[in-house]
Amino acid sequence: MxxxxxxxxxxxxxxxxxxxxxxxxxxxxxxxxxxxxxxxxxxxxxxxxxxxxxxxxxxxxxxxxxxxxxxxxxxxxxxxxxxxxxxxxxxxxxxxxxxxxxxxxxxxxxxxxxxxxxxxxxxLWVDRIEYAIGHAKKDTIDLTIDGKSRRFPIRSREEKEKADDFLRTYCKQINGEEKEKLILEVENQSETKLRxxxxxxxxxxxxxxxxxxxxxxxxxxxxxxxxxxxxxxxxxxxxxxxxxxxxxxxxxxxxxxxxxxxxxxxxxxxxxxxxxxxxxxxxxxxxxxxxxxxxxxxxxxxxxxxxxxxxxxxxxxxxxxxxxxxxxxxxxxxFRAEHKRPEEFFHETADPYLKEYSRATPEGYSFRERKRLTLQMLGNTRGKRVLDVGSGPGVIIGELLDQKASVTAVDLAPGMTELLKKRFQSPRLAAEVGDIQHLRFSANAFNMATALGVLEYLKEDASAMRELHRVLDINGQAIISFPNYWSPWRVWNRILVFIFGFTWRGLKRLLGKEVHPLTHREYKEKEIRRLAASTNFEIQDLVGYNFRILPFPLDKLLPGLTNIIADRLKRNERNELKWLATAYLVRFKKIN
Structure with missing residues (x-):
């Protein structure tokens, strides 16, 4: 064809x-x-x-x-x-x-x-794999892939090509040390090595x-x-x-x-x-x-x-x-659903992500509002041990360091962590690549934690909450953001996607615009409260932020007006109209 x-x-x-x-x-x-x-x-x-x-x-x-x-x-x-x-x-x-x-x-x-x-x-490492598989003296090789044993038949040419293609692709996803160990194992089991x-x-x-x-x-x-x-x-x-x-x-x-x-x-x-x-x-x-x-x-x-x-x-x-x-x-x-892993997407967009905070766009305004409320909820952090998960390029870290807090920043995306280290040099700052569902820290290690723009990208959020519970000390607090399911702006977007999804996606691509490659969940307030109760947290404060009311595409065509309206409506961030906001920011307290 x-x-x-x-x-x-x-x-x-x-x-x-x-x-x-x-x-x-x-x-x-x-x-x-x-x-x-x-x-x-x-x-x-x-x-x-x-x-x-x-x-x-x-x-x-x-x-x-x-x-x-x-x-x-x-x-x-x-x-x-x-x-x-x-x-x-x-x-x-x-x-x-x-x-x-x-x-x-x-x-x-x-x-x-x-x-x-x-x-x-x-x-070249790719040629070492191709040669070893192509000249193997065995009909199969057994390798450990992602922690699991896997057997590769390599009797026929078709099987050899398939094995080489898989291993080449897999080696592009792992670090250099793991790659070298795997290639050596392929060469050892194949009983041949490229000269x-x-x-x-x-x-x-x-x-x-x-x-x-x-x-x-x-x-x-x-x-x-x-x-x-x-x-x-x-x-x-x-x-x-x-x-x-x-x-x-x-x-x-x-x-x-x-x-x-x-x-x-x-x-x-x-x-x-x-x-x-x-x-x-x-x-x-x-x-x-x-x-x-x-x-x-x-x-x-x-x-x-x-x-x-x-x-x-x-x-x-x-x-x-x-x-x-x-x-x-x-x-x-x-017409193809193109999705990226969060760590891949944010790794590629570290620098633009930081620049967005200072732009006069609805997205930039939302970022700044989230930062304002997060720092407000954290209060005085002097002498505190703060864990910032999903730290990105360090949007709240400068203020925390100024208050003499000790900060540990964790992000899935290496590009974000590198940019953060470049921006801040302090003996009170540690930064590393990591996963909120598998934190390497001991129990009760932190007084406070933040997770902004994190939970919505997880398939299973309760495990992340339990990890935060584990690493927080007694009465420790966590500030976490959640996209609001009932926000009028999000409801309108869901309607557009349902009716015009493929057409709009195609139009954006043809115009050379980026189609956002990440999918994420949105939360109803009752779901947030249920999540807190099931993971031994108590909600102390729940506020709405970013009152983005103008529907798409007006918000894109009139970004200034969108931000003015959002700024006027933010007085409702804690009252019964907070559901109009596109997202919630929640302060949790650890309970035993």
Whole structure:
């Protein structure tokens, strides 16, 4: 079915429309060019393009683009449709197969080097898995995945590809230490280990790099030392990966450019700390693998590139290089329920989340009202031990530290915790990544706790309340926020979603607007009281905040008026009209 669709889209020339609609600057990313069929399951994901197909692709690109060096594309805004070619990782086939074609067609390119692969110091972790599974001497391997034993049959090629695909994806979700342990176990059970020299996974040699530079066509730039997903290792480890890669390339390459390509390259892989490390290293741009072209560079550390893996078929290549493939994926996703885990979403949005607090939007107003009431409920915290769960970038922490409180901040999102640590340096502040349902602290450790914008994202909230009860001392207090189910604004939104859900979601996507990827629950007041009683808490105060009355889309069109009305109505935050507010803030007292 896909092949038929690709044929029709190509035959009808839809890629021409996509080219016309694309931005003036496009970056393509290849991994390699190889005629080697290899053994095992080598290149089953087709990240290496056949040489004859690569040459045909370049000839096609020259017809519709001006191909320029990457640094020229990034630093100048010349008229016309321009394109840059990049290669990630630094495989030897970039020299043996791609370089002769690039020279023959006088085409510039930039290679992002994983420097441990250069000179065959160590293979990429993805290739270690692929090789071990593909050449295993057993029919099954038994691994521990998420704490549970799992058997992988690897007798047939199909089974091997399936196992490799699962393990590759799983390794992208765990930290660097766990990943290395798992890969070693795969190699041990497979009774085989990748040796780079002479293999199709081999890396470039420095002599080859110097020859490529001498042509004047090829530039080199850093892609880390060992290709970890940087957000899955510590900031110190990420700093070493970036700096060692950058330093050796600057030292050895005459055609070095100060541009970095993120391993894996998705938004969740990039944190504030990583960007700060790039800046400190003198790297002026960060390249992702998020597909798209651009006219201007809004964020130099989040530049899009179109991945060219699996484009040997010329029809598929045209759909991909023109940007049409990415547009089609977005259209398909219009009708697909796209949900993210809270830790993933907030990790990616740490900086915008903090900026929202100072903006004159209804969301910013709501954040400020919640902060005002939280500090009011906490009262004098001097000398108190305060636990801030779901701390985000630390929106109440500055005031708590000013009052001489000792604060422990916990958040699921590493990006939030990193931003918090950057904003505050105090011996009375401890910050860590953690989960409200599994707090690592001893019983009775804190006098007070806050959980703002936390419980609504949990599948089971009572366990979180019980954990707060455990870590609070006798008579300890917790301030927790709850979205209000009966708020007129929320009721109206539920009606809109019921009637126009798919249509509105599609319209927002087509307009390039973000569709909020998180789902959360809303609470009735009686549900909050029932939750308190079932977890040994007493409600001492329950107030409404953010009286956002104007319905959507008026609240978006008239944000100033929305905020003025909300400010006038906040006098009702504790009376019988508090149900008009979009959320409740509740002060609980621990009872035994």
């Amino acid at each position: 896909k092949k038929i669709a690709f044929f029709l889209l190509d035959f009808l020339g839809f890629w021409r429309w996509a080219l016309a609609a694309a931005g003036s600057r496009t970056i393509l990313v290849y991994h390699g060019v190889s005629s080697d069929t290899g053994s095992g399951i080598f290149n089953y994901r087709k990240k290496f393009i056949q040489p004859r197909n690569f040459e045909n692709q370049l000839r096609w690109l020259w017809r519709f683009y001006t191909i320029v060096p990457l640094n020229s594309l990034l630093e100048t805004a010349d008229p016309g449709r321009r394109l840059a070619i990049t290669f990630d990782d630094g495989y030897v086939n970039n020299y043996t197969e791609a370089f002769p074609i690039l020279k023959r067609l006088n085409t510039p390119a930039t290679v992002f080097l994983t420097t441990a692969l250069v000179g065959n110091e160590s293979p 780079l020299e002479g293999s199709p996974y081999e890396g470039l040699a420095w002599d080859y790099i110097r020859e490529m530079e001498a042509s004047g066509l090829i530039h080199f730039a850093p892609h880390t030392k060992t290709h970890p997903i940087l957000s899955h290792i510590s900031p110190d480890e990420a700093r070493i990966e970036i700096n060692e890669s950058n330093d050796i390339i600057k030292q050895k390459c005459s055609q070095y450019i100060p541009v970095f390509a993120y391993p894996n390259g998705q938004p969740r892989d990039i944190t504030v700390s990583i960007i700060e490390t790039l800046k400190a290293a003198g790297l002026h741009y960060g390249l992702t693998t998020v597909p798209g072209s651009f006219n201007t560079i809004d964020d130099p550390y989040a530049i899009k590139r179109i991945t060219m893996d699996a484009t040997d078929d010329m029809r598929f290549f045209r759909l991909t290089a023109s940007g049409l493939r990415a547009r089609l994926v977005n259209l398909v996703n219009i």
